[in-house]
Amino acid sequence: MSTQDGKARGVVPTCWVEIAVALMFVVAAAVVIIDSVRVGATWGPDGPKAGYFPFYIGCILAITGAGIVVQALRRWKILAAETFVSHDQLKPVLTMLWPTLVYVGLIALLGIYVASALYIGTFMLWQGKYKWPSALAVSLGVPIAMFLMFEIWFLVPLPKGPLEHLLGY
Amino acid sequence: MEDVANLMHGFAVVLTWKNLLFMLVGILLGVLIGVLPGLGGANGVAILLPLTFTMSPTSAIIMLSCIYWGALFGGAITSILFNIPGEPWSVATTFDGYPMAQKGRAGEAMTAAFTSSFVGALVAVIMITFLAPLVAKFALKFGPPEYFGIQLLTFCSFVGMGREPPLKTIASMMLGFALAAVGLDTVTGTLRMNFGFTEMLQGFDFLIAVIGLFGIGEILITMEEGLAFKESKGKINPKIVLETWAKLPKYWVTSLRSCLIGCWMGITPGGATPASFMSYGMARRFSKQGGKFGEGELEGVIAPETAAHAAGTSALLPMLTLGIPGSPTAAVLLGGLLIWGLQPGPLLFFEHKDFVWGLIASMYLGNIVGLLIVLTTVPWWAAILRIPFAIIAPVIVVICAVGAYTVHNRMFDVVLMIVFGIMGYFFKKLKYPLAPLVLALVLGDMAETAFRQSMLLSGGSITIFWSNGLVGSIVTLALVILSWPLISRGMEHWKKRAGRSERVTR
Numbered sequence: 001m002s003t004q005d006g007k008a009r010g011v012v013p014t015c016w017v018e019i020a021v022a023l024m025f026v027v028a029a030a031v032v033i034i035d036s037v038r039v040g041a042t043w044g045p046d047g048p049k050a051g052y053f054p055f056y057i058g059c060i061l062a063i064t065g066a067g068i069v070v071q072a073l074r075r076w077k078i079l080a081a082e083t084f085v086s087h088d089q090l091k092p093v094l095t096m097l098w099p100t101l102v103y104v105g106l107i108a109l110l111g112i113y114v115a116s117a118l119y120i121g122t123f124m125l126w127q128g129k130y131k132w133p134s135a136l137a138v139s140l141g142v143p144i145a146m147f148l149m150f151e152i153w154f155l156v157p158l159p160k161g162p163l164e165h166l167l168g169y
Numbered sequence: 170m171e172d173v174a175n176l177m178h179g180f181a182v183v184l185t186w187k188n189l190l191f192m193l194v195g196i197l198l199g200v201l202i203g204v205l206p207g208l209g210g211a212n213g214v215a216i217l218l219p220l221t222f223t224m225s226p227t228s229a230i231i232m233l234s235c236i237y238w239g240a241l242f243g244g245a246i247t248s249i250l251f252n253i254p255g256e257p258w259s260v261a262t263t264f265d266g267y268p269m270a271q272k273g274r275a276g277e278a279m280t281a282a283f284t285s286s287f288v289g290a291l292v293a294v295i296m297i298t299f300l301a302p303l304v305a306k307f308a309l310k311f312g313p314p315e316y317f318g319i320q321l322l323t324f325c326s327f328v329g330m331g332r333e334p335p336l337k338t339i340a341s342m343m344l345g346f347a348l349a350a351v352g353l354d355t356v357t358g359t360l361r362m363n364f365g366f367t368e369m370l371q372g373f374d375f376l377i378a379v380i381g382l383f384g385i386g387e388i389l390i391t392m393e394e395g396l397a398f399k400e401s402k403g404k405i406n407p408k409i410v411l412e413t414w415a416k417l418p419k420y421w422v423t424s425l426r427s428c429l430i431g432c433w434m435g436i437t438p439g440g441a442t443p444a445s446f447m448s449y450g451m452a453r454r455f456s457k458q459g460g461k462f463g464e465g466e467l468e469g470v471i472a473p474e475t476a477a478h479a480a481g482t483s484a485l486l487p488m489l490t491l492g493i494p495g496s497p498t499a500a501v502l503l504g505g506l507l508i509w510g511l512q513p514g515p516l517l518f519f520e521h522k523d524f525v526w527g528l529i530a531s532m533y534l535g536n537i538v539g540l541l542i543v544l545t546t547v548p549w550w551a552a553i554l555r556i557p558f559a560i561i562a563p564v565i566v567v568i569c570a571v572g573a574y575t576v577h578n579r580m581f582d583v584v585l586m587i588v589f590g591i592m593g594y595f596f597k598k599l600k601y602p603l604a605p606l607v608l609a610l611v612l613g614d615m616a617e618t619a620f621r622q623s624m625l626l627s628g629g630s631i632t633i634f635w636s637n638g639l640v641g642s643i644v645t646l647a648l649v650i651l652s653w654p655l656i657s658r659g660m661e662h663w664k665k666r667a668g669r670s671e672r673v674t675r
Contacts, residue, residue, distance in 0.1 A: 014599075021595055025340050032347045035362045039354075047625045050359035053617040054350040061343035067336045084598060085393065092392040093594070100385075100566055104587055108580055112571065120563040128559025142564055146571065154220050156575055 010087030015079035018072045025065030032058030099123060111161025113143040172302055179526030183534060188231050191224075192531065195232040196539045199239015204247055204550045208565060210240035211497040211607070212383040215376045216572025218505050226509040227524050231531040233505060234485075237498050238290065238535045241481055242543045245282040245474060246550050249275055258441040258477035261449040265462060265469030272465050276406070279547060280413040281467055282474045285424060287540045289475035292428040293435065293482035294532040297489075301518070301529070304490040308515040313622035314633050316491075318643035320616045322650070323493050324605065329650035330434075330443050333602040341596065342605035348373045349613020356621060373585070375610040376576045379501060381586040382603050384569040386593020388562055410544060413467075420471050423452050427472045431479025435495055436487060441480040448476030482532065489525065490515060493612065497604050500611040 036051030036058060043049070072079060085093075099119060106115035121139030124130045150156045151169065160169055183189075202213035214233050221229035244259035249266035262282060269278040311319075328338045351362045352372025363369040417424075427448040434444035452472035453462040462469045484495030485502070492513035494500040506513050511521055518525055543550075573586040596603060609616075627633035635641040649656075 017595070018599060021599055021601075022340075025344065028344060028347060032350070032362065035364075039359050039361055043629055048621050048629075050354040050357045050361055052624075053620055054347065054361065057343050057346045057350065061340060061347060064336050064340040064343065068340060071334075071336065089393045089395075092395060093389050096389060096392045096562065097591070099563075100587065103566070104570070104583055107570065107574075107583060112567075112574065116567045116570075120560075120567065123563040124559055128557055130559070138560055138564075142567065146567075150571070150575075154223070156219060157578070158571060158574060159580065 012084045012086075012090075013080050014082040014084040015072060015076055017084045018079055019069055022065050022068035022072065025068070026062055029058045029062035029065055032061065095127060107159055109161065111164055112158045113147055114161055114163050116143045116146070172299055175302075175522065175526045176298055176530060178522070179528075179530030180534075182227060182523050182527035183231065183530045188228055188531070189534075191228050191232040192235045192535055192538055193542075195235025196239040196242075196535065196542050199236035199241075199539075200243040200246075200543060200546070200550060201239075201553070202236065203240035203243020204553055205561065205565060208568070209244075209383055209387070210237050211501055212380045212569070212572070213240055214498055214501045214505075215379045215576075216384075216568060218376065218501065218508070219572070219575035221505065222508065226506075226511060227527045229505065229509065230502070230524070230528050231535070233502055234528065234531060235535045235539070237481075237502070238532075238539045239542075240498075241290075241478055242283060242286060242539050243550065245286065246279065246543070246547060247554065249278045249282060249470075250551055251554060258445045258473070258481070260442070261445040261473035261477075262470060264449065264473075265464075265466050268463065268465035269467070269470065274465065276409040277413045277467065278465075278470050280410045280544065281417065281470045283540055283543050284414065284417060285427070285471040285475040286478040287536055288424055289428055289431050289477070289479035290482045290532070290536045293432050293479040294529065294536070296432050296483060297486050297532070298529055301486055301490050301525075304486065305515040305518040308491055311491075311515075313619045313626065314636065314640045315643065317616065317619035317623055318634060318640045318647065319487075319491055319493060320612055320619065322643055322647040323487075323495075323612070324609070325647040325651035327602070327605045327608075329653035331602055331605075332443060332446070333600050335654040337599070337601045338605055341601045341603065342609045345606040345609025346613045346616070348378070349375075349610050350617070355614065356618065371577070373610065374576055374582065375607055376501065376504060377573050377582045377585050378589050378610055379497060379607055380569050380573050381589025382593035382596070382607070383497070384572075385566065385587060385590025386597055386603075388565060389590065389594040390597055391558070392562065416467065417471070420468055423456065423468055423472050424475055426451060426455075427475035428479045431476035432483045434476070435480035435483030441477050441484065441496055444480040445473035445477040449473045485532075488513060489517060489528075492615070494608065497607045500608055503611065 032054055036055035039051040040049030041051035041055035043052070099122060103115055103119040106118065109115075110118075117139045119139075120142055121135050124135040124138060125132070128135075146158070150158050183192075198217065199210070199213070202208045202210070208216075214236050217233065217236060221233060224232070244254065245262055245266070247253045248259040248262040249270050252263050252267040254260040254263055266278045266282060269275065324342055327342065328335050331338050347362075349372065352360070352370055354361050360370070430448045430451065431441075431444045434447070435441065449462075449469060449472050452468055453459045456462070456466075456468050458466050458468060481496065481498075484499045486495075488494040488499045488503050492503065494503045503513055511517060511524060569586060570583050573582045574580070576582055593603065595601075596606075623633050624630075627636070633640075634644045
């Protein structure tokens, strides 16, 4: 995984990601501690207040987060030479991630069945370079199977959009 | 003998056509989940959990636990044929399983893997049958300090026995606890960390976290690695099966040792993955063929598979008797119990006998049925893996989205799932373990309640955790395990120095 030159173009070295994630832990810890103090982290008249337990959790989280930062700094040279992700690796991840984010937005608008059909179809045409007939078959088949299974067999309602309303569901 | 009678009663509960059908469906779904990338035991069961809300609890748990057994079996198929471990504990299976497959001995490797899984699971179930009632009886005496002690032990074992860096294990665990604290505080009724968002009143559901972390996260990782299946032909026929079975008794020592390691590591939680590695390591050290391990040695498949399944199965013992799951999948099953209105813990054994013994009986039957099914259907599963990733990936994302939505019928959960998925991608790449996060998210409320009740009992003094012999030894053991990474590092350091000074004096 490691490359000869850590500063090669299009490569994110592990060290920065390591520090960033550890700092996120510290930030999360700060949020937990501040909120615990807000609701009361001390002993109330009838026992420990709501923030009593989370306060300590926040403290431990802050200490471990800081500890990971220190460890990363001590191993800086090794981590700087390690590749977290290269440009070539990141590209397929993003081609998966973006359509998925759009898909989640579409579920709210069009209902899960239509959104799923569009998502699977687009992905197959665009990523898999499939021909129209096979993409159409899978992208319609899966939502229809889902519809039969959830709405009819198990009676679990899934989010529906304009098309389903038009069909009377 | 009472246990045997209870078990027979359990078989009577299970042996209805409906339950047997659920068992069959469960196993098939389980193997499918185990074979597909991005779906594993934990998130597979989490996604299917909402479908069981309308079933009777006994039928539901039979189907869900069979999905678990099926997923355990399915993991071995991908490890051997494709060198892709379906679950973390099948990593050790790839060491010798894949080389065997490359040499054209895939059928032999798979027969050995399935059979040893079965043996490991069977030994663990027998242990559960006889040990669980005793543990439950014993646990009836537990008060809040003892419960907190046991939970502390659970979490400390992750730190002490895990393969990931200890600090990262603690960080991931604490994040789980922090997320568990979000929402309504059940004791005082105060709202915590919701920052005015009504969506966060109920807090984070761990099922969403499981689906996101293990499902979406896994898909992103798989995309990055670029799926280039190097498949080896997986032919399996009755002749190969019988020939392999004839060879297996020779390895009874390895098998027995692996069962013991598995059972032990399964009860002390976080166990299946370290159990498989430990068992593989021990087998390599003690075997006469030890030098050939890694080149395709049958024993190298038997050892990790037996231990992993013994551990995976015995993880249900603390789940049933103490309400503390030993693995993420056991945690999801525990979540199911709570939803069906069954409070896991010692009382379960007295108040819901039908359910408990039905479940234990279904473990026996499920594993036998599972073994027969996987042995006969391997070629089909291998065919599923040949479906291109451009079809599989979006379909799995759709399944995950449906699963996340059906937990509470909330769109917000689907968004959360994606957030957890991205988190899972980073965590996995930076070697943060995910199991402690999930378990902390599940047990957070319980651990907090036990801690606060203990504090109330003692008036805020921490000495209550050493107030009697039982809780004292549990907590002390937990702390020793917690500091184990430090102790072992200290010992190594000391050994090195001793070695150096010896050389100097010579």
